[in-house]
Amino acid sequence: xNTLVILSHPNLSESxxxxxxxxxxxxxxxxxxxxxxSQYPDGKIDPQAEHELLKRHQRIIxxxxxYWYSSPSLLKExxxxxxxxxxxxxxxxxxxxxxxxxxxxxVGVSEKEYQAGGREAYTMxxxxxxxxxxxxxxxxxxxxxxxxxxxAYQSEAKRKQLLIDYQYYLTGRQPASLEHRTNWLVNELRxxxxxxxxxxxxxxxxxxxxxxxxxxEVLADLKDTLAEF
Amino acid sequence: xNTLVILSHPNLSESxxxxxxxxxxxxxxxxxxxxxxSQYPDGKIDPQAEHELLKRHQRIIxxxxxYWYSSPSLLKExxxxxxxxxxxxxxxxxxxxxxxxxxxxxVGVSEKEYQAGGREAYTMxxxxxxxxxxxxxxxxxxxxxxxxxxxAYQSEAKRKQLLIDYQYYLTGRQPASLEHRTNWLVNELRxxxxxxxxxxxxxxxxxxxxxxxxxxEVLADLKDTLAEF
Numbered sequence: 001x002n003t004l005v006i007l008s009h010p011n012l013s014e015s016x017x018x019x020x021x022x023x024x025x026x027x028x029x030x031x032x033x034x035x036x037x038s039q040y041p042d043g044k045i046d047p048q049a050e051h052e053l054l055k056r057h058q059r060i061i062x063x064x065x066x067y068w069y070s071s072p073s074l075l076k077e078x079x080x081x082x083x084x085x086x087x088x089x090x091x092x093x094x095x096x097x098x099x100x101x102x103x104x105x106x107v108g109v110s111e112k113e114y115q116a117g118g119r120e121a122y123t124m125x126x127x128x129x130x131x132x133x134x135x136x137x138x139x140x141x142x143x144x145x146x147x148x149x150x151x152a153y154q155s156e157a158k159r160k161q162l163l164i165d166y167q168y169y170l171t172g173r174q175p176a177s178l179e180h181r182t183n184w185l186v187n188e189l190r191x192x193x194x195x196x197x198x199x200x201x202x203x204x205x206x207x208x209x210x211x212x213x214x215x216x217e218v219l220a221d222l223k224d225t226l227a228e229f
Numbered sequence: 230x231n232t233l234v235i236l237s238h239p240n241l242s243e244s245x246x247x248x249x250x251x252x253x254x255x256x257x258x259x260x261x262x263x264x265x266x267s268q269y270p271d272g273k274i275d276p277q278a279e280h281e282l283l284k285r286h287q288r289i290i291x292x293x294x295x296y297w298y299s300s301p302s303l304l305k306e307x308x309x310x311x312x313x314x315x316x317x318x319x320x321x322x323x324x325x326x327x328x329x330x331x332x333x334x335x336v337g338v339s340e341k342e343y344q345a346g347g348r349e350a351y352t353m354x355x356x357x358x359x360x361x362x363x364x365x366x367x368x369x370x371x372x373x374x375x376x377x378x379x380x381a382y383q384s385e386a387k388r389k390q391l392l393i394d395y396q397y398y399l400t401g402r403q404p405a406s407l408e409h410r411t412n413w414l415v416n417e418l419r420x421x422x423x424x425x426x427x428x429x430x431x432x433x434x435x436x437x438x439x440x441x442x443x444x445x446e447v448l449a450d451l452k453d454t455l456a457e458f
Contacts, residue, residue, distance in 0.1 A: 130298035
């Protein structure tokens, strides 16, 4: 499965979170990171080129900083140009139908503020309805939103988990069940070059341990439930 | 009360609905229609000029065609530039706090499709959450959304009603209670030049009649309710 990350950020080099995310998937051949502001500095999107890119990928991700509860303007321009023409309308079925669609959002405000009674009052799911409506219109499979809240304040431990979770979001099988995640981790471990990446390897081993522990807990719960009968 | 209509449309001259709306409020001195694509053909928004414009108006309207469940890209750029700077942050209280905020959306799909089970599945209120969140963040008063669905297919009678409703949305007192609407219509009638606008006048007289009839019905309902005690 090939994944296309359509990334919109007006000042990419100044964004710690975006640099972190780009580095996290650099080694993955099946992931294409497509930064719109670099590709189109004059803001003139080429719809044909974008259609070709979409055709070659099965999972489409919109990745951007959540500015005023939406994307930077160039991604909106991209939507209007790429989805708007007759060419797209004619080919819609082959370009997006049945593919997976996800959002990777970097957010300056903490997650708990996005709820009734919180500072932002609305949930991330409520605020991203326009994207859900697009996925629905295109008959795509909408993945749970991947929100990265207050990256600048995240601990090293949290960032290590973020790295693995993000890599999984882009390359792992959905839904992210315990079984799918474990299979993914084992496969990652097998294809990792021990010599060149000892630190990354140790993080993944740790993640596997956590995952297996989760699995043990699920199994323990099942055992308890069965014992009640 | 002065009203600022921040209008975003990439092909204004080709839009029948937008031309209709612009003509509808041409005669109102208290309404400023500010078309972003004409003002900024190069897409470079001037935040200071926009702040000054916002300061001079008490009701702020975003008016645009509902493209992919959001605005054209230049209005999003406007939001990021105008709300994003330190200058705005410092003056936020004086620029927008306590003012009214409304949306005027031209929509190609009929209203009944925007509900569970309809073709678009989500309501207009759900899809416009990002604007509600902005109004909330700025401590503005959010007005009910003014949606114009399938303008091209509207009958003459429906357009006459739309004209009056739009004029009221921009210049009338909110909330749009029966009393406020009647006062507005009577005032409109008094300030209309009989000689120069006989057709418009007759439409307004008709609207007054409808409004007074509504009032009669409300009064009749009240009478019925009281009779039950």
